[in-house]
Amino acid sequence: MNTLTQAQKENYALVNSRLGLAPDAHLQLSSKIKAIQQEKKDLVFSSDPLESDVPPIHVSVGSIAEFKKMVGRPDGNDDYDIEYPGPLSVNHRDLLASVHSKAELLQKMDEQLYDKMRQAAHAYVMGDSRRVAEYEPLINSLMFPGRIAVFTGEDLDIPAGETYTIKGEDPVVFNFEEINEGRGATLVITTMTSLHTQYFNAED
Incomplete structure (x- = not known):
């Protein structure tokens, strides 16, 4: 395990702090992960506790703007890898102006x-909001309030x-201090994920 600098320790702790987690939350989850690794292979980290091999820490979130603050990716960062949806069509703008409830929408x-709303939500959080x-009211109406699942640990x-x-x-x-991939190991991401680590090591 690499030794973190003071700045790296603070970066790691800042993510947990923005999420409102207790100081020892990462230590508790680290212990659980290490115990589970002794019993299973090919672990699943899911926001659904029923399918997750590792118990998620759920955090309530009220809006897409609040989620962006929790993730800590400000506007103006490099967003070359973000796919932005096109503007709302006239028909979709008219639809949003005419409905009176979430159920009707x-x-x-x-x-x-x-699909454009989901793409916009990802772009809002990870790119330039x-x-x-123009998608923000729609996103908040259909996707929030909600919750996020947190997995955090030392390594x-x-x-x-x-x-x-x-x-x-x-x-x-x-959010992990360090992530180490063994030879031929793979980390597959199939949902909106904000990944934070101070070291990412992958064996060739």
Whole structure:
């Protein structure tokens, strides 16, 4: 395990602090992960406790703006890897202006609008929120209030040849001081995830 500098320790602690976690939350989860690793391979980290091999820490979140603050990725960062949806169409703007409830919106919205909303939510959190500001009321109406699942610890070792998967309906925050991938190990991400680590080591 690498020795963290004071600045790295503070960076790691800041993520947990923004999420409102207790100081020893990461220590408790680290112990649980190490115990589970002795019993199972190919672990699942899910926001759904029923399918997650590791128990998630759930944190309530009131809006997409609050979620962005928790994740700690401000506007103006490099967003070359973010896919932004196009502007709302005239038909979709008219629809949003005409509905009077969440139930009515869900009944009338089409798959295209739903997909663009999900893409906008990811872009809002991980990219520049100003570029998808017109989607914010829609996102808050259908996706919030909600919760996020947090997995946090001192270090996470993915043994050689194993696959660890991050999944679930709710967004996930993954915060470890150090993540080590053994030879041929894989970390698969299938849901909106904010991953924080001070060291990421992968064996060739």
